[in-house]
Amino acid sequence: MRSFSIGSTLRFGALLVLAGFLAACGGRATTSPDMVQQANVPSSFDVTLLAEKDTQFDFEGAPLTIEDLKSAFRYRQEQKLPMGTVILKRGEKEKVKKEHILALARIGYEMKFQIFVLEKDGQISEIRTQAKE
Structure with a gap:
C-alpha cells in the first residue's frame, strides 16, 4: 500500500485548479470584430x-x-436618410x-448600424462589434 504525503496531495490539487482556470479562460479573447x-x-x-x-472608402x-x-454618415442621420445597413x-x-x-466596425458601433462585407467568393458576412469589458 502506498501512502500519500500532504505535500504531494496539495501539489496535485493546485495543478487541478490551475488546469481548471486555463480551461475556463481559453479562447475567449477577441481583438477584432467578429465576421459571422x-x-x-x-x-x-x-x-x-x-x-x-x-x-x-468610395x-x-x-x-x-x-x-x-x-461626417457623411452623420449628415445622412441628421437628414433622416436610411442608415440601417x-x-x-x-x-x-x-x-x-x-x-x-476595423475602421467601418468602429463607425458602425458608434452610430449603431449593421455592417456587411461582400467577400471575394460572393458570400455576404455580417460584422458584429461589441465593447471590451
Missing part, C-alpha cells in the same frame, strides 16, 4: 461602400477618409483589408 456568416442578409442595403487604397463616387466618412465591397483596384473592416 449571416442567414438573414437584407435584400437591399441603405449604403454601399467600395474599398479604396490607403484605407479610404462613397457615391467620392473617395473619403475615415473622418470624412463619419451598410455593405462594403471590393473596389476596382483594391481589395477589402482588415483596416477597412
Whole structure:
C-alpha cells in the first residue's frame, strides 16, 4: 500500500485548479470584430461602400477618409436618410483589408448600424462589434 504525503496531495490539487482556470479562460479573447456568416442578409442595403487604397472608402463616387466618412454618415442621420445597413465591397483596384473592416466596425458601433462585407467568393458576412469589458 502506498501512502500519500500532504505535500504531494496539495501539489496535485493546485495543478487541478490551475488546469481548471486555463480551461475556463481559453479562447475567449477577441481583438477584432467578429465576421459571422449571416442567414438573414437584407435584400437591399441603405449604403454601399467600395474599398479604396490607403484605407479610404468610395462613397457615391467620392473617395473619403475615415473622418470624412463619419461626417457623411452623420449628415445622412441628421437628414433622416436610411442608415440601417451598410455593405462594403471590393473596389476596382483594391481589395477589402482588415483596416477597412476595423475602421467601418468602429463607425458602425458608434452610430449603431449593421455592417456587411461582400467577400471575394460572393458570400455576404455580417460584422458584429461589441465593447471590451
